[in-house]
Amino acid sequence: MGTAAIDFTVGSRRLLSVPRALATWAFSLEDVLAGALPAVPPSGRDGVRVLSAPTARLAEITARYPGFIAGGRQDYRRHYIDMSQSFDDYMAQFSGKTRSTLRRKARKLADEAGGYTVTEHRTPAEIEAFLAAALPLSARTYQARLLDAGLPKSPEARRAMLEAAEADQMRAFLLHAGGQPVAYLSLPLAGQTLVYAFLGYDPNWARLSVGTVLQMDALERLFAEERYRWFDFTEGDGAHKEMFGTHAAACSSLVLLEPTLANRTLLGARAGFDASVLGAKALAERSGALGRIRALLRA
Known part of the structure; x- marks a missing residue:
C-alpha cells in the first residue's frame, strides 16, 4: 500500500x-x-x-x-503500436502528408541546430549516463514543474532502472542538439511490451518538435530489434499518442x-x-x- x-x-x-x-x-x-x-x-x-x-x-x-x-x-x-510488423510497414500506415511532415520536422531541427544526434542507452553504465543527462533536463519540463510527473530521481527509481538494464529490460534515448541534451525517452520492458514511461524535452526547444523527432528515431531502432510485440503509450489520450499509435x-x-x-x-x-x-x-x-x-x- x-x-x-x-x-x-x-x-x-x-x-x-x-x-x-x-x-x-x-x-x-x-x-x-x-x-x-x-x-x-x-x-x-x-x-x-x-x-x-x-x-x-x-x-x-x-x-x-x-x-x-x-x-x-x-x-x-x-493507444499502442503493433510491433510485429516492419518499420517500413508501420510508416506506410501514415498518410503521405504525415510522413512528409515528420521528415520536415527532422530536417528543420538539423538545419537550425547545426545537426543533432540520438544516443541509445541499455546497459547499467549507459543508464547511469542517461540519468546524469536526463534528470537535470527533466527538472526543466512543465511535467516536472507543474505535475510532479518528470523522470523520477529517487534512489528506488534509479535502482529499478539499473536492475532492469542488468536484465536487458530497459531502453532509453537522448536527443542532443546545440551541444546539449534536449529531449529524453525512457522505456522499460514488461513482458513483450515496451512501456512509454517518460518523455520530456527542454521547453526552449519545443518549437522544433524535439519530442516527435526523438520518438521517430527511437521507433526505427526498436523495430529493427524485431524483439517486441507491443509499444504501450499507457494511460491518457493525446495528439502525440494518437498520431504514433496503430491501435487503441x-x-x-x-x-x-x-x-x-x-x-x-x-x-x-x-x-x-x-x-x-x-x-x-x-x-x-x-x-x-x-x-x-x-x-x-x-x-
Whole structure:
C-alpha cells in the first residue's frame, strides 16, 4: 500500500493535491488485451486507485469493492503500436502528408541546430549516463514543474532502472542538439511490451518538435530489434499518442474509496471542480481563447 493523491488540475497545472492511503490496481496493456481480472484485487486503508482498466470491465471491477464510492473517473483511448510488423510497414500506415511532415520536422531541427544526434542507452553504465543527462533536463519540463510527473530521481527509481538494464529490460534515448541534451525517452520492458514511461524535452526547444523527432528515431531502432510485440503509450489520450499509435483500447482510470464522510466530501468537491473546469473550457473554446489559456497554464 502506498500514498496516492486526489488531484485538482486545470490543464497541465495542479492546483491542489489531497493524499490518501491507496493500493494501486494497474492494468498492463497485455492485461487489457487478454481481458482477464485477477482473483484477488488489491486493497488499501482508504481504498484503491484503478489505472488503465478496460472500460468494458468496470462494472466487474467496482463489484469487487461493494459499498466503496467511485470518483475521479477518466475515460480515454489507450493507444499502442503493433510491433510485429516492419518499420517500413508501420510508416506506410501514415498518410503521405504525415510522413512528409515528420521528415520536415527532422530536417528543420538539423538545419537550425547545426545537426543533432540520438544516443541509445541499455546497459547499467549507459543508464547511469542517461540519468546524469536526463534528470537535470527533466527538472526543466512543465511535467516536472507543474505535475510532479518528470523522470523520477529517487534512489528506488534509479535502482529499478539499473536492475532492469542488468536484465536487458530497459531502453532509453537522448536527443542532443546545440551541444546539449534536449529531449529524453525512457522505456522499460514488461513482458513483450515496451512501456512509454517518460518523455520530456527542454521547453526552449519545443518549437522544433524535439519530442516527435526523438520518438521517430527511437521507433526505427526498436523495430529493427524485431524483439517486441507491443509499444504501450499507457494511460491518457493525446495528439502525440494518437498520431504514433496503430491501435487503441477503451480504458478508464478512477479511485474507489471507503464511504467515509471525508471521502464523500472530497469526491464531491472533485466532481464539482471538474464540472466547473469543463464549463470554463467550453466557454474558452467558443470565445477562441483556449490556446492562450493553455499557454498561460504551462508558463
